[in-house]
Amino acid sequence: MSNRTNDPNSHDHRHGPTTLGQRAHVDVKRAHTHNRSRSHSHSAEAGSGHDFDLPVMPAAVDVFDTTLRDGSQQEGLSLTVDDKLRVAEQLDHLGVSFIEGGWPGANPKDEEFFARAPKELNLTTATLVAFGSTRRAGVKAESDETLRQLVNAQTAAVCIVAKSSEMHVVDALRTSLDEAVAMVADSVDFLRRNDLRVFLDAEHFFDGYKANPEFTMRILRAAEEAGAETLVLCDTNGGTLPAEVAQIVPAVLGRFETQVGVHFHNDSGCAVANSLAAVGTGATHVQGCVNGYGERAGNADLAATIPNLSLKLNVRTIPAERLERLTPVSHHIAELVNISPNPQQPYVGSSVFAHKAGLHTSAIARRSDAYEHINPELVGNGTRFVVSEMAGRSTLAFKAAELGLELDSQAMSSVLDSLKRLENAGYHFEVADASLELLLRDATGWKQSYFELDSYRVISDHTGAQSTEATVKVFVGDERQVATAEGNGPVNALDGALRQALGSRYPALDHIHLVDYRVRVLNTSRGTGSITRVLIDSADGETMWTTIGVSENIIEASWQALSDSIVYGLLHAGGAKAPGAKR
Numbered sequence: 001m002s003n004r005t006n007d008p009n010s011h012d013h014r015h016g017p018t019t020l021g022q023r024a025h026v027d028v029k030r031a032h033t034h035n036r037s038r039s040h041s042h043s044a045e046a047g048s049g050h051d052f053d054l055p056v057m058p059a060a061v062d063v064f065d066t067t068l069r070d071g072s073q074q075e076g077l078s079l080t081v082d083d084k085l086r087v088a089e090q091l092d093h094l095g096v097s098f099i100e101g102g103w104p105g106a107n108p109k110d111e112e113f114f115a116r117a118p119k120e121l122n123l124t125t126a127t128l129v130a131f132g133s134t135r136r137a138g139v140k141a142e143s144d145e146t147l148r149q150l151v152n153a154q155t156a157a158v159c160i161v162a163k164s165s166e167m168h169v170v171d172a173l174r175t176s177l178d179e180a181v182a183m184v185a186d187s188v189d190f191l192r193r194n195d196l197r198v199f200l201d202a203e204h205f206f207d208g209y210k211a212n213p214e215f216t217m218r219i220l221r222a223a224e225e226a227g228a229e230t231l232v233l234c235d236t237n238g239g240t241l242p243a244e245v246a247q248i249v250p251a252v253l254g255r256f257e258t259q260v261g262v263h264f265h266n267d268s269g270c271a272v273a274n275s276l277a278a279v280g281t282g283a284t285h286v287q288g289c290v291n292g293y294g295e296r297a298g299n300a301d302l303a304a305t306i307p308n309l310s311l312k313l314n315v316r317t318i319p320a321e322r323l324e325r326l327t328p329v330s331h332h333i334a335e336l337v338n339i340s341p342n343p344q345q346p347y348v349g350s351s352v353f354a355h356k357a358g359l360h361t362s363a364i365a366r367r368s369d370a371y372e373h374i375n376p377e378l379v380g381n382g383t384r385f386v387v388s389e390m391a392g393r394s395t396l397a398f399k400a401a402e403l404g405l406e407l408d409s410q411a412m413s414s415v416l417d418s419l420k421r422l423e424n425a426g427y428h429f430e431v432a433d434a435s436l437e438l439l440l441r442d443a444t445g446w447k448q449s450y451f452e453l454d455s456y457r458v459i460s461d462h463t464g465a466q467s468t469e470a471t472v473k474v475f476v477g478d479e480r481q482v483a484t485a486e487g488n489g490p491v492n493a494l495d496g497a498l499r500q501a502l503g504s505r506y507p508a509l510d511h512i513h514l515v516d517y518r519v520r521v522l523n524t525s526r527g528t529g530s531i532t533r534v535l536i537d538s539a540d541g542e543t544m545w546t547t548i549g550v551s552e553n554i555i556e557a558s559w560q561a562l563s564d565s566i567v568y569g570l571l572h573a574g575g576a577k578a579p580g581a582k583r
């Protein structure tokens with residue numbers, strides 16, 4: 001790790017950008033106008049501490065998010081028009097340059113999106129892009145329905161896909177190579193005459209280039225001559241590897257004046273690496289999806305591409321001061337698309353700066369960069385110490401310090417005893433940080449006083465239609481509240497009843513909701529008499545937390561996890577002060 005200290009984003013200079021341990025030397029002749037200035041080789045800088053050349057990187061790249069178009073091809077991902085508008089807001093809040101909103105010619109939902117977007121979206125950093133394809137074979141651009149829909153979408157920019165692989169033109173399109181080139185030229189020309197900025201997605205570019213480079217170049221040339229703004233090289237099947245990218249992208253850059261961009265799918269697990277390889281050779285436009293959504297293995301994950309470029313390669317992406325929005329935006333979008341965030345997702349996952357007990361935790365407490373590749377706060381994430389039954393006193397002390405809690409040695413011993421006893425009973429605090437925090441707070445003498453359970457009852461019925469009804473009786477302060485709610489299952493019904501019982505007392509509850517519910521049966525040898533462990537993930541739009549419950553009774557286990565979830569959410573909502581709460 002280098003010790004460079006000129007990163008404007010770095011709050012902690014121990015976490016400067018790393019260097020590439022290679023002697024890459026790329027001669028990029030031209031840059032797109034607004035990216036013309038380049039950062040110089042870092043090796044000459046004072047204090048850099050190394051004596052090899054770094055690749056010449058562009059000073060900046062345009063980040064183009066396609067979550068709403070390509071990302072929504074992911075199996076199981078379906079967005080309403082409202083969802084799409086909310087995702088676009090998040091992307092703009094993050095600060096990407098372009099948001100591809102959908103394909104107005106292909107489905108009515110996307111048409112509605114483009115109709116509502118100008119009125120309902122107030123984009124400040126991003127430009128909305130409509131997606132479509134070139135004209136069909138044998139049809140005039142003026143009379144092509146898809147192109148007309150693109151113009152009607154009334155965005156400032158459009159992105160059209162063109163087949164750039166001979167095989168696909170001949171076998172899929174069943175037309176001549178000359179006609180395929182004319183389709184690009186006519187379509188770009190038509191859109192330019194309608195005052196639109198045009199991006200050309202060259203589909204199957206890398207595979208096409210390997211088979212017939214001359215034809216792929218003809219496609220790009222036609223787009224350039226007709227006035228396309230960016231030539232986007234697409235790895236549609238996602239099978240390309242970084243070394244190939246590092247050869248092919250410069251071959252294109254050497255022959256065109258137009259900006260070159262890239263679009264990688266992740267079928268080889270290399271979409272992010274390929275994007276970096278392309279930028280390393282001079283591409284200045286990168287497409288992908290926040291969280292890497294997309295069909296099959298997904299698209300390049302912008303939540304990794306962006307910080308890799310900004311923090312490690314010193315290439316400007318989103319505005320520097322917004323990098324810390326990366327983790328909250330990633331989680332917020334995951335919620336909007338209703339897919340649980342992957343805890344191991346690089347940079348933004350909840351586990352990626354989590355450290356388990358032992359030597360490791362003592363070391364990281366002394367030097368936080370010893371086991372972390374960047375300062376997690378730079379991307380809005382944070383270091384976590386994970387506590388399990390193997391955890392010793394020191395890990396627990398770090399955890400308490402992290403939460404700002406003071407535990408004397410007696411309290412510490414009692415927490416350790418409780419942890420041992422509870423983990424033996426089936427609790428697993430390693431994955432339930434929020435419940436652990438409540439346990440530690442209890443040890444300091446704190447008692448949650450948002451509500452006190454008097455009783456609950458759940459009735460599940462299967463007479464004709466299935467129904468579940470829960471009644472919850474709680475004390476809120478001195479008042480006894482009773483509420484009944486129906487739900488599509490016991491947890492849902494209990495959640496509904498508890499929220500009703502707490503009523504308008506805690507407005508913050510409106511923002512807290514359950515994201516995921518997982519049940520695991522422990523010691524299965526006992527069949528239905530075994531112990532059930534319930535984990536509940538909850539979120540408030542910015543952070544996520546996990547709580548746990550364990551019991552022989554699945555409903556009791558669920559109640560424990562649910563009750564912890566609500567208490568934790570209220571505790572951290574700030575605004576809602578519990579009656580008589582000791583904090």
Ligand SMILES: [Zn+2]
Nearest residue numbers: 070236263265
């Ligand atoms: Zn794609």
